[in-house]
Amino acid sequence: MALHNRILAGLLLGAGVGVSVNAVAGQSPWVDALVRNVTEPLGRMWLAALIMVVVPLIVSTLSLGVVGLGDLRRLGRIGLLTGGCFLTLTVLSTALGLTVMNLVQPGKSLDAATRQRLLETYGDQAKGAMGISTQSFGVELLVRIVPRNPIKAAADGDMLAIIFVALILGVALAGMSEPKREPMLKLLDSLAHVTVAIIELVMKLAPYGVFCLIVSVTARFGFGLLLSLLGYVSVVVGSLVAFQALVYPLAIKLIARRSPAEFLRQAKVVMLTAFSTSSSSATLPTTLRATQQGLGIRSEVAGFVIPLGATMNMNGTSLFEGITVLFLAQVFGVELSLGAQLVVVAMAVLTAVGTAGVPGGSLPLMMMVCAMVGVPMEGIAIVLGVDRILDMCRTVLNVTGDMVTAAIVDRLERGSRG
Ligand code: ASP
Numbered sequence: 001m002a003l004h005n006r007i008l009a010g011l012l013l014g015a016g017v018g019v020s021v022n023a024v025a026g027q028s029p030w031v032d033a034l035v036r037n038v039t040e041p042l043g044r045m046w047l048a049a050l051i052m053v054v055v056p057l058i059v060s061t062l063s064l065g066v067v068g069l070g071d072l073r074r075l076g077r078i079g080l081l082t083g084g085c086f087l088t089l090t091v092l093s094t095a096l097g098l099t100v101m102n103l104v105q106p107g108k109s110l111d112a113a114t115r116q117r118l119l120e121t122y123g124d125q126a127k128g129a130m131g132i133s134t135q136s137f138g139v140e141l142l143v144r145i146v147p148r149n150p151i152k153a154a155a156d157g158d159m160l161a162i163i164f165v166a167l168i169l170g171v172a173l174a175g176m177s178e179p180k181r182e183p184m185l186k187l188l189d190s191l192a193h194v195t196v197a198i199i200e201l202v203m204k205l206a207p208y209g210v211f212c213l214i215v216s217v218t219a220r221f222g223f224g225l226l227l228s229l230l231g232y233v234s235v236v237v238g239s240l241v242a243f244q245a246l247v248y249p250l251a252i253k254l255i256a257r258r259s260p261a262e263f264l265r266q267a268k269v270v271m272l273t274a275f276s277t278s279s280s281s282a283t284l285p286t287t288l289r290a291t292q293q294g295l296g297i298r299s300e301v302a303g304f305v306i307p308l309g310a311t312m313n314m315n316g317t318s319l320f321e322g323i324t325v326l327f328l329a330q331v332f333g334v335e336l337s338l339g340a341q342l343v344v345v346a347m348a349v350l351t352a353v354g355t356a357g358v359p360g361g362s363l364p365l366m367m368m369v370c371a372m373v374g375v376p377m378e379g380i381a382i383v384l385g386v387d388r389i390l391d392m393c394r395t396v397l398n399v400t401g402d403m404v405t406a407a408i409v410d411r412l413e414r415g416s417r418g
Contacts, residue, residue, distance in 0.1 A: 003203065004269035010207030011214055011276050018218025026220065035219050039212040046209025049202045050282040051358070053195040055154045057285060058307040059166045060192035065303025066170025067185065075171070081412055082305050085405040086313040090349045092247060093397065097239045097319040098326060098341055106231025107330025114228045115331060115382060122381035126367075141354050159281075159311040159356060166307070199285040210276035217388050225385045232327050233386055236320055240393050243319065248404050256407035258295075266294030267403055274399040278391040280357030283399050284310040291403050297410045305409055309402030310357050316397030317362045318352035320390060325369050328379040340373050347372060357398070359391055 001009075025031050069075045145160045147153035153161035173181045226233060249260035256263075270290045274283045284307065291302040325344050329336050336344065351365035363384075367377040383390075 003206065004272055006207040007210055007269065007272045007276065010210040011272065014211040014214030015218055017211075018215040018221075019223075021215075021219045022221060022223065031219055035216045039219070040216040043209055043212035043216055046202070046205055046212065047277055047279065047282050049205075050199065050277070050285065051279065053198050054281045054284055054310075055157070055162055056191050057195045057199075057288070058159070058162055058310075059154075059169070060188045060195065061288060061303040062163065062166035062307045063170035063173065064185070064188050064192060065300050065307075066167060067173045067181075068300025068303065070174065072171070072174070075174075077416065078301065078304060078409060078413055081409045082308060082405060085408050086309065086401075087349070089247070089251075089315045089401050089405065090313065090318045090352060091345065093239075093243050093315040093319040093401075094322040094345050094348050096243055096247075097236075097323040098345060100235055100239050100242075101323050101326045102341075104231065104235050105330055106235055107327040109231060110228070110331050110382075118225075118228075118382045118385065119379070122384040123378065125384050126378050126381035157356065160354065163308060163311060196285065196289070199289075203286070206273070206276075213276055217392075221389070222385055226389075229383065229386050232323075232383065233390065235327075236323050236390050237393055239319055239323065240316055240397055243315065244397055244400060248400055251404050252407060256404070256411045258407055258411075263295065263403070263407065266290050267400055270399050270403065271396045274395040275392045278359040278388065278395050279361075280310045280314070280395055280398045280402075282357075283395070284357070287399050287402055291406050295403065295407060297406050301410045301413065302406050305406040306402055309405055310399070312353045313401050313405060314352040314355055314357075314362070314394075314398040315401040316394030317355055318348045319397070320394045321348040321351065321362060321366045321369060324366060324380075324383055325373065325375060328370060328382065329373070329375045331382060332376055332379055334373075334375050336373060344369060344373055357395075360387060363387070 021031055066075060069078060141160075144153075144158060145164050147158065147161040147165065150161070150165045153165070173184060249263075252258050252260045252263045267290060270283060270287050273286045274280065277283060287310065288302060288306045291297050291306055292299050322344055325348070326336065326341070328334075347369040348366075351369060352362065355362045355365055363380065367380055370377040370379065
């Protein structure tokens with residue numbers, strides 16, 4: 001069976017088992033114990049095995065991608081095209097989310113008792129996220145892009161800093177003479193290959209890893225909660241689906257000039273991995289492979305766009321952030337003027353760039369956006385209970401957007417070189 005079918009089987013089986021267990025014994029202590037001691041640790045170990053190779057993969061593919069681009073002018077052109085694409089897609093997705101939110105306004109109909117119950121149940125978790133949010137935002141985020149100690153940045157999983165180091169390494173290598181740079185290029189090339197080999201081993205376990213992750217999410221999930229937040233969840237999922245089903249295929253057809261059906265066929269395994277892991281970083285190896293081998297995009301373009309995109313291009317996350325900030329504003333009766341909503345768009349786009357590609361990575365930064373426009377940030381407790389499900393959905397867009405950008409940049413750059 002092909003890998004994506006096996007992952008799909010793991011996903012469906014996991015959801016089936018989890019939902020059944022939830023229906024029969026959702027609140028029983030044994031379910032909690034089983035999830036906490038068996039399925040969750042196994043799922044997390046599998047996820048960690050994928051994330052383990054992300055730093056060497058980014059450093060090797062991104063720096064080799066830059067070397068492959070050859071001269072600085074080509075790097076500049078591709079860099080501009082890539083940045084332009086990331087920005088356009090992210091602004092479009094956020095604007096779509098906010099427009100739908102203004103039309104539907106689900107926050108106004110959430111009753112006060114439910115609001116209070118949610119705030120009490122998830123208040124502690126929200127406080128946990130609040131601690132992180134104050135450390136990781138502001139000018140500090142910008143300063144940290146240039147690491148004083150690249151090894152520490154790698155150890156901390158500071159992705160923007162790692163990207164910076166990989167880019168500088170690539171630029172420096174591109175300017176060196178052949179004999180001097182050759183050993184380093186060979187080392188990086190070998191590093192890229194060995195990480196891919198590790199990933200192939202880990203992905204063999206994907207159906208089981210995905211099974212464990214999904215069982216853990218569904219077995220303890222409060223489906224009643226989903227009902228009380230149905231309006232909000234529908235707006236998020238509906239907007240994500242609309243963007244995925246309309247904007248990406250249009251961009252693929254009209255700008256990248258490829259068949260959307262073929263694109264979807266190649267992106268399927270990537271979308272499934274993103275959905276089941278909720279992590280752009282854990283999906284990165286699969287995205288890279290599908291872009292190079294499945295879509296046939298030149299390795300220097302894919303090697304540049306995909307690692308950058310896994311961290312910086314998060315269309316789904318930005319859409320989700322915009323909607324959630326507006327939802328909480330509606331719940332708490334905070335009126336957001338057009339100007340304030342534009343600030344939300346700008347901040348959602350910016351914070352999505354700085355978001356770590358891990359499950360729930362956007363929450364701390366989103367709380368800062370709330371605070372910035374006068375929405376109480378502890379209000380995030382209201383949506384925490386359904387976040388994992390929404391995270392699975394938004395991560396699909398985060399990675400699909402990277403593949404779309406790679407296809408567009410590949411096409412436009414070929415065109416501009418005649
Ligand atoms: N889980 C998302 C990702 O990895 C980030 C987020 O929205 O929390 O792409």
